[in-house]
Amino acid sequence: MSEPAAPADTIPHGDPFAIFEDWFAEARVTEPNDPNAMALATATPDGRPSVRMVLLKGHGPDGFVFYTNFESRKGHELAANGHVALLFHWKSLRRQIRIEGPISEVTPAEADAYFASRHPESRLGSAASDQSRPLENRQVYLDRVAAVRALYPDGNVPRPAHWSGYCVRPEAIEFWHDREFRLHERRRFVQSADGGWTSTMLYP
Ligand SMILES: Cc1cc2nc3c(=O)[nH]c(=O)nc-3n(C[C@H](O)[C@H](O)[C@H](O)COP(=O)(O)O)c2cc1C
Numbered sequence: 001m002s003e004p005a006a007p008a009d010t011i012p013h014g015d016p017f018a019i020f021e022d023w024f025a026e027a028r029v030t031e032p033n034d035p036n037a038m039a040l041a042t043a044t045p046d047g048r049p050s051v052r053m054v055l056l057k058g059h060g061p062d063g064f065v066f067y068t069n070f071e072s073r074k075g076h077e078l079a080a081n082g083h084v085a086l087l088f089h090w091k092s093l094r095r096q097i098r099i100e101g102p103i104s105e106v107t108p109a110e111a112d113a114y115f116a117s118r119h120p121e122s123r124l125g126s127a128a129s130d131q132s133r134p135l136e137n138r139q140v141y142l143d144r145v146a147a148v149r150a151l152y153p154d155g156n157v158p159r160p161a162h163w164s165g166y167c168v169r170p171e172a173i174e175f176w177h178d179r180e181f182r183l184h185e186r187r188r189f190v191q192s193a194d195g196g197w198t199s200t201m202l203y204p
Contacts, residue, residue, distance in 0.1 A: 011177055011185055015197070016170075016173040020097065020173070027092070027093055030092035031091075037053050037055055037088075038086045040053070041084060042077040042084055044081060050074070054067075055067075056088075057114060064086060064099060065106060067111070067115075068166070073132040074132075075132075082103045083101070084100070084102075084103055086098070094178030095176065096176040097173065097176070098172075098174040099173050101172070102168075102171070105164060110165065111159055111165050115159035115163065120155040120156075124149055124157055127148045128148045171190070171191050172191070173197075175188075176204070182204070185204065186201065186202040187199050187200070187201050187202070188202055
């Protein structure tokens with residue numbers, strides 16, 4: 001007897017944000033940790049790429065938000081070239097989502113609210129870190145954390161001016177889903193001039 005045929009096309013055609021919500025909700029259940037971790041690719045103006053993980057801290061049709069040190073390597077690259085790519089890979093679901101688009105800074109009020117919501121120790125660590133710059137040894141960093149702690153004994157560390165968030169406004173969102181025998185499924189959504197989204201299936 002032959003096996004029942006697997007459905008030919010399982011990634012919905014409709015709203016890419018709704019698909020993101022569904023897949024992200026599943027990942028929050030199945031991933032062992034950090035389902036909101038995503039790779040952030042940046043590039044220098046002359047096209048030299050670099051990539052690192054960051055955490056998604058807000059999302060919706062307006063975009064995908066992460067927070068970082070604006071004086072870090074990525075911060076300098078973003079100041080010079082405001083186009084990025086994001087990548088989620090959820091191993092537990094065998095799924096990938098790629099997002100591409102320009103960035104904008106979140107408002108100071110949004111950044112303040114998010115910074116205030118972080119654990120006091122995380123706030124200390126961010127305030128004491130010269131992210132991406134050389135560190136002579138780890139004790140130097142720990143001493144700087146202790147110095148910031150002494151400045152704010154109530155734990156109420158204010159957000160450093162150079163620490164804030166970026167919102168990636170997606171121009172393209174692509175969903176990839178593992179299928180049997182590596183006959184994987186891909187669907188790429190691109191935003192049209194009227195703000196709507198069209199999608200195309202791609203060879204895997
Ligand atoms: C799972 C994970 C999540 C991370 N989240 C963040 C983040 O939200 N913001 C951030 O600045 N760095 C985050 N990092 C550290 C970055 O990957 C990176 O080491 C750091 O931002 C410096 O990158 P840069 O030198 O390219 O600027 C995370 C690392 C991992 C592994």
